[in-house]
Amino acid sequence: MFVEIIDVIISGMINGSVYALMAVGLTLIYGVSKAFNFAYGSFYSMGGYLAWMIFSVAVINSYFIIFILSIPVLLVLGYLIEKVLVAPLRKRDDWEIKVMMITLGLALLLDNSYQVLFGARMKSLPSILEGSLEIGEFILAYQDIVIFILSIGGILLFRWFLNNTRTGMSVRAVAQNPAGAQIVGIPKEFVFSATFAISTVMVGTGGILLAQKYFVTPTGGWDILVKAWVITAFGGMGSIKGSLYAAFILGMLEAFVGWYFGMTWVLIALFAVLLTTLAIRPQGLMGKWG
Amino acid sequence: MLEIKNVTKKFGELTAVNNLSFTVEKGQVFGIAGPNGAGKSTLYNLITGLYPFEGSIKFEGKEIRGFPSHKIAKLGIARTFQIPQTFPSLTVKKSIAIGNYFGSDAEFDPAYVDEILKFVNLYDKQDEKTGQLKLLDKKMLMIAAALGTRPKILMLDEPMAGSNSKEILSLMELIKRINQDMGITIIIIEHFMKVLTELTSKLLIIETGTEICCGDPNDVTSDSRVIECYLGDGHD
Numbered sequence: 256m257f258v259e260i261i262d263v264i265i266s267g268m269i270n271g272s273v274y275a276l277m278a279v280g281l282t283l284i285y286g287v288s289k290a291f292n293f294a295y296g297s298f299y300s301m302g303g304y305l306a307w308m309i310f311s312v313a314v315i316n317s318y319f320i321i322f323i324l325s326i327p328v329l330l331v332l333g334y335l336i337e338k339v340l341v342a343p344l345r346k347r348d349d350w351e352i353k354v355m356m357i358t359l360g361l362a363l364l365l366d367n368s369y370q371v372l373f374g375a376r377m378k379s380l381p382s383i384l385e386g387s388l389e390i391g392e393f394i395l396a397y398q399d400i401v402i403f404i405l406s407i408g409g410i411l412l413f414r415w416f417l418n419n420t421r422t423g424m425s426v427r428a429v430a431q432n433p434a435g436a437q438i439v440g441i442p443k444e445f446v447f448s449a450t451f452a453i454s455t456v457m458v459g460t461g462g463i464l465l466a467q468k469y470f471v472t473p474t475g476g477w478d479i480l481v482k483a484w485v486i487t488a489f490g491g492m493g494s495i496k497g498s499l500y501a502a503f504i505l506g507m508l509e510a511f512v513g514w515y516f517g518m519t520w521v522l523i524a525l526f527a528v529l530l531t532t533l534a535i536r537p538q539g540l541m542g543k544w545g
Numbered sequence: 546m547l548e549i550k551n552v553t554k555k556f557g558e559l560t561a562v563n564n565l566s567f568t569v570e571k572g573q574v575f576g577i578a579g580p581n582g583a584g585k586s587t588l589y590n591l592i593t594g595l596y597p598f599e600g601s602i603k604f605e606g607k608e609i610r611g612f613p614s615h616k617i618a619k620l621g622i623a624r625t626f627q628i629p630q631t632f633p634s635l636t637v638k639k640s641i642a643i644g645n646y647f648g649s650d651a652e653f654d655p656a657y658v659d660e661i662l663k664f665v666n667l668y669d670k671q672d673e674k675t676g677q678l679k680l681l682d683k684k685m686l687m688i689a690a691a692l693g694t695r696p697k698i699l700m701l702d703e704p705m706a707g708s709n710s711k712e713i714l715s716l717m718e719l720i721k722r723i724n725q726d727m728g729i730t731i732i733i734i735e736h737f738m739k740v741l742t743e744l745t746s747k748l749l750i751i752e753t754g755t756e757i758c759c760g761d762p763n764d765v766t767s768d769s770r771v772i773e774c775y776l777g778d779g780h781d
Contacts, residue, residue, distance in 0.1 A: 441615055
């Protein structure tokens with residue numbers, strides 16, 4: 256029993272770390288643009304399919320190369336999608352609603368394109384690192400350790416970017432005060448596009464990391480979209496720190512509920528916790544009013 | 546330096562700025578006053594590119610209509626808002642550095658940021674988060690962040706609002722120093738007539754977006770139309 260509980264905690268920590276990476280990306284877009292991106296889950300699948308193509312079609316089985324090739328592609332695609340589809344809508348009234356509609360359409364287009372291109376059957380990727388670490392009765396797969404380290408590394412890199420780079424500082428400024436940011440010369444449109452591109456990289460990287468554990472399917476991103484939004488709302492809309500806490504809390508909850516009640520209860524439990532939290536504290540764990 | 550010509554802005558049926566024309570000379574302190582809802586802040590929003598409009602706005606002879614806000618900031622037009630607009634989780638120093646990073650084509654200059662911090666008396670508070678500052682310090686910081694962009698014109702929107710008499714004196718002193726020591730042209734929207742008559746060399750009064758009177762502040766404040774529509778009898 257004790258060994259099982261430790262296993263569940265470790266599983267919760269690993270899932271929490273990847274969810275944190277992905278939820279922080281979603282929080283970033285919401286924090287900066289206050290718009291809902293329905294295609295976020297489809298970018299998760301995009302990461303998985305990119306990795307699968309590099310692995311199966313180009314026959315490259317080095318994850319280092321997979322990341323080196325995928326990240327620029329995700330960055331450029333994210334930037335172009337924002338520039339071509341989202342940016343023109345911002346000049347119109349009620350643009351937030353229009354962004355929701357167009358990203359929903361984009362999600363359907365991408366998911367159906369994956370099905371046409373890659374078929375409905377799930378794709379698998381090899382483990383990033385074979386073998387496991389055995390300490391007494393505990394067995395910890397190297398794959399999980401690497402996923403955890405890369406996810407936390409990604410979040411720390413993102414934090415460094417926000418605090419120490421010129422673009423990062425402009426992202427924080429626009430998120431905190433869009434009008435004030437423009438007035439001191441920050442190009443708001445570029446910041447919107449950059450954050451969309453960065454968040455695409457974050458969720459796409461999550462897709463590559465989890466593809467080895469959960470396979471890649473055309474509609475697999477919807478589950479991630481729902482979880483990322485539950486985490487974002489639970490943590491407090493637009494609060495990056497809140498998303499980090501929420502990701503680990505909900506990752507742990509998911510692991511325990513899945514282990515004790517079965518995986519079918521996981522989403523029900525997540526929503527039950529979200530609704531209860533929002534009923535007591537509508538702004539989420541660390542969100543602010545106004 | 547700044548030439549506003551036949552500028553009109555309509556929001557649906559409402560005309561916020563109505564065929565307004567005036568010129569601000571280099572080195573001048575130019576005042577704008579009028580009742581609430583007269584279109585004063587909207588005018589600032591038009592000059593800084595936040596809204597599209599009809600008419601023409603030229604800065605140093607160059608038409609800036611249609612320019613995005615960040616480009617206008619880079620040309621040398623900075624502004625502040627009625628409610629202090631700061632970046633709550635950034636420090637005082639970083640907030641000014643942002644202005645210097647993005648608002649100017651000149652290379653980022655940490656020494657200039659320090660100079661501004663001292664100029665507005667915030668040097669000792671440079672590492673504090675802006676969200677924790679008191680109102681007067683927030684106002685000073687907003688002016689400092691605008692100065693960080695190395696502006697040629699600084700447009701202040703009711704800087705004295707909510708300030709006590711001591712704070713008003715220190716803000717007036719700061720505005721004078723910005724104009725005289727830094728050589729920056731100032732446009733100031735204000736309700737305190739004493740502030741306007743003391744600081745400005747030209748005063749424009751608008752009501753419902755339309756010019757009522759424009760000229761020497763002492764002449765303007767004694768104009769019967771201004772007294773009737775804005776100041777009322779027995780104003781100070």
